[in-house]
Amino acid sequence: SQKIEQNSEALNIQEGKTATLTCNYTNYSPAYLQWYRQDPGRGPVFLLLIRENEKEKRKERLKVTFDTTLKQSLFHITASQPADSATYLCALDSTGGGNKLTFGTGTQLKVEL
Amino acid sequence: DTAVSQTPKYLVTQMGNDKSIKCEQNLGHDTMYWYKQDSKKFLKIMFSYNNKELIINETVPNRFSPKSPDKAHLNLHINSLELGDSAVYFCASSQDLRPSRGQPQHFGDGTRLSIL
Numbered sequence: 001s002q003k004i005e006q007n008s009e010a011l012n013i014q015e016g017k018t019a020t021l022t023c024n025y026t027n028y029s030p031a032y033l034q035w036y037r038q039d040p041g042r043g044p045v046f047l048l049l050i051r052e053n054e055k056e057k058r059k060e061r062l063k064v065t066f067d068t069t070l071k072q073s074l075f076h077i078t079a080s081q082p083a084d085s086a087t088y089l090c091a092l093d094s095t096g097g098g099n100k101l102t103f104g105t106g107t108q109l110k111v112e113l
Numbered sequence: 114d115t116a117v118s119q120t121p122k123y124l125v126t127q128m129g130n131d132k133s134i135k136c137e138q139n140l141g142h143d144t145m146y147w148y149k150q151d152s153k154k155f156l157k158i159m160f161s162y163n164n165k166e167l168i169i170n171e172t173v174p175n176r177f178s179p180k181s182p183d184k185a186h187l188n189l190h191i192n193s194l195e196l197g198d199s200a201v202y203f204c205a206s207s208q209d210l211r212p213s214r215g216q217p218q219h220f221g222d223g224t225r226l227s228i229l
Contacts, residue, residue, distance in 0.1 A: 031215065032215040034215070034217065041222070041223075042222050042223075043117070043203050043205070043220030043221050043222045043223055044156070044203075044218075044220050045220070046217035046218065046219065049215055049217060051215065087154065089156065093215060100158055100161065100169050101158065101218065102158075103155070103156040103157070105153065105154055105155050106154055
């Protein structure tokens with residue numbers, strides 16, 4: 001069955017550095033991959049979508065890469081700020097069609113001053 | 114304006130009771146979803162509706178019954194609540210899932226259900 005793995009341990013980095021989060025998947029070849037941000041007590045918020053034929057996508061300080069050979073996506077936040085502290089979830093389209101997403105368990109990012 | 118709104122935000126109730134959670138979206142989307150997020154923060158799809166038609170129905174106990182009176186509303190009714198139902202339930206919506214896939218989903222802020 002599909003499996004999505006994100007770093008379960010929290011990632012602590014210093015303000016101004018680049019944060020890199022990893023999403024690995026097995027037993028599937030998704031057509032696209034999405035990244036969401038979730039703050040405590042709030043619902044996930046969509047950040048970026050990258051399709052299988054795209055290597056890289058950027059949006060302001062965010063960059064996502066998608067390596068279908070390695071079955072991995074990397075999510076980068078450059079010039080990180082304390083306000084970037086949150087849990088970041090990757091989500092893949094699932095077998096079964098439609099717009100069904102399978103989410104990873106998320107990685108908690110903490111940006112320290 | 115809240116895009117996807119859920120009520121109530123908190124729900125504390127006894128085992129065995131029946132309860133409902135309501136969801137409304139004002140984004141004009143055609144598809145709505147219910148997710149369950151457990152204590153380990155794992156977010157799992159339960160149901161989705163497209164224009165009031167059930168599209169996704171995961172392996173969920175039949176004590177859970179979604180109802181979509183119109184495409185802007187998707188309610189979740191739970192019968193005979195059990196301890197294991199304690200979780201955060203999120204409603205979400207997206208643009209029509211057909212013909213394209215990969216539409217971003219917009220989430221509400223969740224309903225925290227606690228079973229005593």
